[in-house]
Amino acid sequence: MTTTVVIGLSAVIVAMREGEGSVLTVRPRDTRTEQTSTLEGLPFGPFDPHDHRTFELALREFVTRQTRFALGYVEQLYTFGDKGRDAPLADVGAGAARVISVGYLALAPAAVDTQAPETAWSPWSRFFPWEDWRGGRPGLIDQAIVPVLEGWAGRSAQRRSRARLLFAQDSSPWNEERVLDRYELLYEAGLAPEAARDRDRAQGGVPAEPEALIPALGQPMISDHRRILATALGRLRGKLKYRPVVYELMGAEFTLSDLQRTVEAIAGVALHKQNFRRVVERTALVEGVGRTDADTGGRPAELFRFRRELLAARPAPGLSLPLLRE
Amino acid sequence: MTTTVVIGLSAVIVAMREGEGSVLTVRPRDTRTEQTSTLEGLPFGPFDPHDHRTFELALREFVTRQTRFALGYVEQLYTFGDKGRDAPLADVGAGAARVISVGYLALAPAAVDTQAPETAWSPWSRFFPWEDWRGGRPGLIDQAIVPVLEGWAGRSAQRRSRARLLFAQDSSPWNEERVLDRYELLYEAGLAPEAARDRDRAQGGVPAEPEALIPALGQPMISDHRRILATALGRLRGKLKYRPVVYELMGAEFTLSDLQRTVEAIAGVALHKQNFRRVVERTALVEGVGRTDADTGGRPAELFRFRRELLAARPAPGLSLPLLRE
């Protein structure tokens, strides 16, 4: 028996919407029932080996078709191929097809809008509520996550220490980059509804009706899309520090507070205002445009622009995160 | 017409051999002519969607089969799918198959050996002679590369500045991480024999006999393997700085000079001895074992070991590269 392979492309398209780090989601329409899915997913499209010259071109094309805007910054994330966690398209194709999905990260300025039906901007705190530490340690970690993880870990020292490190218990520090590791831990511990669904499918059965969701554990997504999203968020948080990628999320002109709020939303931590400004100014990648924005509620803020022309001429640093002590 | 997709896995297996950063290469045997290839390639194997649960398991399996040793550290690099640069397996399969290759980076300690026939450890300076700046700026850059690039760039300011930045001309600094960008520049400029070959194949013809190689431009490899190797080397050079990956290349015990020579071989730059030691000791990821190695030619050196047990308990830093000024 030969199993054929189908390559799918998924896009994590990130933008700031209403002050929150958000990601473009779709609710696909089931071809049989004509119902739109209750779960959200990422924009997803097949890669046609005959027509498409490169993955990236294929991605840009189908995203433009689905969402009606053209992507700017795009980078390949990872290729996912685990059996049992593959995309639901596997059922749709002829016979047994294995779906390999190549995940991409795309960044869009806030102004970019989508008028396409069935697509929406969702703040990613919907999917990963434990990742937002801007207001200090989220209560739900100790209320809802830690107790269940302790039950799962039992006497296993390895499991306990893994949970302790990833969720910053007992004075171990919060590492905002390890989004994927945390999601995978929750998945393994059975706290992600996706785990139960994948298990049911593997046993040949129809997925059971989802149980009542525990809001603290975040909205699940279609297929392995929450895993791809976690990969994207972790990668973005890391990249922020060594490449000037934040500016891909900003409009043409912005205040330094806008910039700080964007970095905070992505990194999920609060930053020290004065030191953040210094860090930004030291890179010399922004310059004032000589005008101010008066709609700030206080003193008008100077408007800056990103000096994109320097990108070609330099190794180009990122931003350090001068954390705000609690 | 449907074009089928085949997924191939390629492995860049890195180890120190005879003091040089080396990579495991194979000379595949042509199924028709029974001749072994004149060009080297990377260990490469098909991914069987029916049998293999994950890419990584498939990779470990075929590498063990081809090279007779088991991989340790493994990480996914990138998935390559450009038409016209795909693997030669495309001709071998039934009809028109498009080969997508998922590249992996693996690190092995020097002690690891391969007894398999047709495999060998090749220093990567064979493939990228311009990447070794340990003895200062390699003369071949200005002798052989820059003149040809200038011809290629012509009056295009963009091309000229790209070449200038990547090859550190006119006081622009050498950025050792941009291995892939440099290779792609040479490919575009037609300085990589692979470019001519891909062009010939695209026009339906049989690849012309390779012209006499210009040694300064490095040995070409099969398919797009030199591109994958460039990706691996760039990634490894970057990762060195923020994750403690060098230790994956070291034996159980090593001197600080061994460690420095390894970092220098990978990064391709000379480091300042005293400051390197300080940097290493500050991470506290190594500890002396209380014995010395007398075979150094001078004063015996203290032996150290990597405190791997700390990896689980820490965010784990890398090494900065305290450059040696010329």
Place this chain on the structure above:
DNA sequence: TCAAAAGTGTTATCCTTACACCCATGT
């Protein structure tokens, strides 16, 4: 005794962190 490589000490400089304070606007 000398070459070769290991290993130590010290200083200037820069970056980060932390703290305190002033400025310009709307209500």
Place this chain on the structure above:
DNA sequence: ACATGGGTGTAAGGATAACACTTTTGA
């Protein structure tokens, strides 16, 4: 006047880079 957010100055501590120097071996 005062609340709100924007913006500046400065000093302590730590990391890096650059320098010179001592120690221990083999030939």
